[in-house]
Amino acid sequence: MxxxxxxxxxxxxxxxxxxxxxxxxxxxxxxxxxxxxxxxxxxxxxxxxxxxxxxxxxxxxxxxxxxxxxxxxxxxxxxxxxxxxxxxxxxxxxxxxxxxxxxxxxxxxxxxxxxxxxxxxxxxxxxxxxxxxxxxxxxxxxxxxxxxxxxxxxxxxxxxxxxxxxxxxxxxxxxxxxxxxxxxxxxxxxxxxxAAPGPRTRATLTHVTHRLDGLGLPPGQRVEWFGAADLEPYRPAATEDYKAVEDQVPVMALEVRDELLDACGWPPDSVDHLLPPQLNGRMTQRITRELSHGLEWQDVSCVAETGNNGNALVFLQLERLLARIHPGQRALGIAIESSKWIKAGFTVEAPHA
Structure with missing residues (x-):
């Protein structure tokens, strides 16, 4: 590197x-x-x-x-x-x-x-x-x-x-x-x-990245905060452009995958686990197939059982990862936010025995 x-x-x-x-x-x-x-x-x-x-x-x-x-x-x-x-x-x-x-x-x-x-x-x-x-x-x-x-x-x-x-x-x-x-x-x-390992260190996040990547794109999701002055009957508090999410998230996830591998100097076949974006059960399955095509990466997902609970998802995935990762193994984590198209990711290594 x-x-x-x-x-x-x-x-x-x-x-x-x-x-x-x-x-x-x-x-x-x-x-x-x-x-x-x-x-x-x-x-x-x-x-x-x-x-x-x-x-x-x-x-x-x-x-x-x-x-x-x-x-x-x-x-x-x-x-x-x-x-x-x-x-x-x-x-x-x-x-x-x-x-x-x-x-x-x-x-x-x-x-x-x-x-x-x-x-x-x-x-x-x-x-x-x-x-x-x-x-x-x-x-x-x-x-x-x-x-x-x-x-x-x-x-x-x-x-x-x-x-x-x-x-x-x-x-x-x-x-x-x-x-x-x-x-x-x-x-x-x-x-x-x-900042330093301890006797109970579970794993190490070797790289963490995030950045806005949606210049010129309309938001894919919007959550309102209603005040008394702008309440309207039957106005939805949360809206999504599902077509845009289906089009953009898989592409951005692939970009984050490649950026993480390049930043860490990891060959793809040196990775053992993948924590893919958690959108819904079907879309996550599709993105996982694209991200790990030709590779023996183990999928670590939760959204089909927990629903899309936003900022809890990465921690739910990490908890599941820690239960199955072995000494010396590696993992990639990817999160894509459709609100204004934010790409985020991290890499994980388990301590050697």
Whole structure:
């Protein structure tokens, strides 16, 4: 690898522990069909998502878990997995597209709930790429020594269903809005990361990258934040251009794959696992086939069981990866955000025995 390539990679980010949280029992397609009038066979055939978890009650529409609740559960599990106490945390970074409120930030509320005081608490507003952006920020803080001296707590989560009105007449919704009730789920994940390996280091993120790549392209997804002045009956809170997503995401994912391999100087056949973009069951299967064509990469996916829960996805994938990766093995992780076309990715290596 060239010196310039080495500089781009930055310091390794050592993964000390991971935890995740999903609200309630899984909601299957039969339950959605009964509640929303969507054919369960259509969901299975064309979307490929079998279950998802909702932070709101499917029947009454009331909130059962907040984002703060889910992030607290995930963070507690990550701390326990790493054997780290809250007092040891040097900083906190939280990525979400669906904060509980505009102010105070969910990051600040989470820090208070965990009892983490006197440390920086950052919140990033982003979609599926936000978790990777949060990992990149953590790496920069650790490299510069401005993170408070201890390991960083990186959290990602979303409560997408709070933007979906479960009390409306679903017969009046266009298909483009109705499908959101099938695609999305809620959840959170967290990781403890450090600049140096420790006795309980699970794996190392050797490269983390993200960048805007949608100049001139209209957004592929938009999530509204309604104030009292702009509420309109039957105006959808979340909209997607599914055709644009189908066209753009596979191409961008291939570009990220090649950039990651080049940045690390890894031959494709030296990689063992792939963490592909988690859009929905069917699209993720298609992208995985294209990314790993001719290669014996093991797919690490969760979206068919969890739904698309945004910033929780990378942590859910990492948790599954850590359960199956062997000493010395490598993995590529790719996340594509369609809101304004953000490409993100990371590489993982397990310690040698």
């Amino acid at each position: 060239s010196p310039a390539g080495t500089a781009r990679r930055g310091i390794p980010l050592h993964l000390l522990g991971v935890g995740t949280a999903l609200p309630g029992e899984p909601v299957d397609n039969e339950a959605l069909s009964s509640r929303l009038g969507i054919a369960s066979e259509w969901v299975e055939t064309f979307i490929g998502t079998r279950t998802r978890h909702f932070a709101v009650d499917l029947e009454g529409g009331h909130v059962r878990w907040t984002l703060e609740d889910l992030c607290t559960d995930a963070a507690d599990r990550a701390l326990a997995d790493a054997g780290v106490e809250p007092d040891d945390i040097g900083f906190l970074v939280l990525a979400t597209a669906t904060p509980d409120a505009l102010m105070p930030t969910t990051a600040a509320l989470l820090a208070d709930r965990l009892g983490i005081g006197g440390t920086p608490a950052y919140q990033l507003q982003s979609g599926c790429s936000g978790a990777v952006q949060a990992l990149a920020l953590a790496r920069a803080l650790l490299a510069e020594g401005t993170g408070g001296g201890g390991p960083g707590l990186v959290v990602g989560g979303d409560v997408c269903t709070k933007h979906l009105d479960l009390r409306q007449d679903f017969r009046r919704l266009p298909p483009g809005a109705l499908v959101n009730y099938v695609l999305f789920g809620d959840g959170a994940g967290a990781a403890l990361v450090g």
